[in-house]
């Protein structure tokens with residue numbers, strides 16, 4: 001497989017989990033990100049992967065539909081035959097959390113680099129992950145990517161996926177586009193079924209981090225950010241008054257009139273999925289990131305758990321807490337690629353045996369509550 005805009009490798013980890021569950025393994029021929037810290041974490045977790053700190057647009061620099069450029073021919077030669085191309089291009093430009101630059105951000109064009117990479121590498125499957133608002137992009141990147149992939153012989157589907165339906169203990173919605181090279185699926189196979197919702201029951205925050213409440217660890221990933229006296233007082237008020245939303249009178253002055261920031265300065269609930277984890281998980285003023293029962297915000301370990309990273313995944317090669325927060329907040333929950341790749345393996349898209357019914361848990365790709 002190849003992972004572009006790879007971050008720490010949430011998509012790769014999901015694909016690896018699905019492969020391992022079916023007696024297969026992933027061979028990461030190339031993972032690219034222009035942030036050194038992200039690639040260090042990727043490499044620490046996938047030591048045999050070929051990684052590169054580079055701008056994706058420097059490796060895939062040709063126009064859609066054009067002849068391969070010389071850098072593109074080089075990458076295609078070194079990657080060779082490819083089953084799976086995945087990528088989550090930067091999405092701040094589309095995000096509804098960013099109203100000012102939304103829809104006119106040059107970052108949106110990185111989405112089309114994924115379609116170009118598919119033209120160059122000709123994988124059996126391409127998966128592009130993004131924020132739901134990408135469909136409103138002023139340059140129509142989803143439609144343009146779909147048209148380019150269709151012209152290259154892919155059957156393409158796209159949809160918004162509620163990750164909570166795939167076992168992620170978090171209210172996170174993502175836009176996913178999947179293209180499967182038509183010659184690798186039977187005529188009856190409907191690619192749209194790849195993006196169907198799972199049927200497991202939603203997992204709660206307690207499921208994800210309940211065991212860490214009394215966790216006695218001095219590892220840096222288990223230490224919460226230090227709160228200001230003001231924020232400590234706010235958190236104490238929420239616990240003492242058994243409230244989850246901070247009243248306006250206790251908020252900073254700019255939140256005291258009409259506002260739509262109810263979740264900011266909020267406390268999480270044990271019995272619900274968490275809100276979307278962002279790089280602000282350590283800051284009370286950046287979302288509902290207060291621990292449900294303790295006077296502190298989430299630790300990096302807890303945020304990674306809520307994203308779906310298992311404890312064996314190491315973030316130790318990130319150097320600063322800020323780098324770590326960006327890496328964890330940017331990550332794609334592995335459950336997304338895990339579900340898709342399990343379904344692709346079951347559909348025999350990769351020309352490997354389908355899942356062994358004796359080994360597959362709870363009837364295939366569904367998660368247990």
Ligand SMILES: C[S@@+](CC[C@H](N)C(=O)[O-])C[C@H]1O[C@@H](n2cnc3c(N)ncnc32)[C@H](O)[C@@H]1O
Pocket residue numbers: 004005006007008009010011012032033034035038054055056057087088089090091110330331332333
């Ligand atoms: C949404 S994150 C990707 C998360 C990752 N796919 C995962 O599964 O965890 C986007 C990543 O793209 C990287 N990035 C942004 N622009 C880039 C570019 N032009 N070339 C390479 N990497 C880039 C960022 O550093 C960031 O790590």
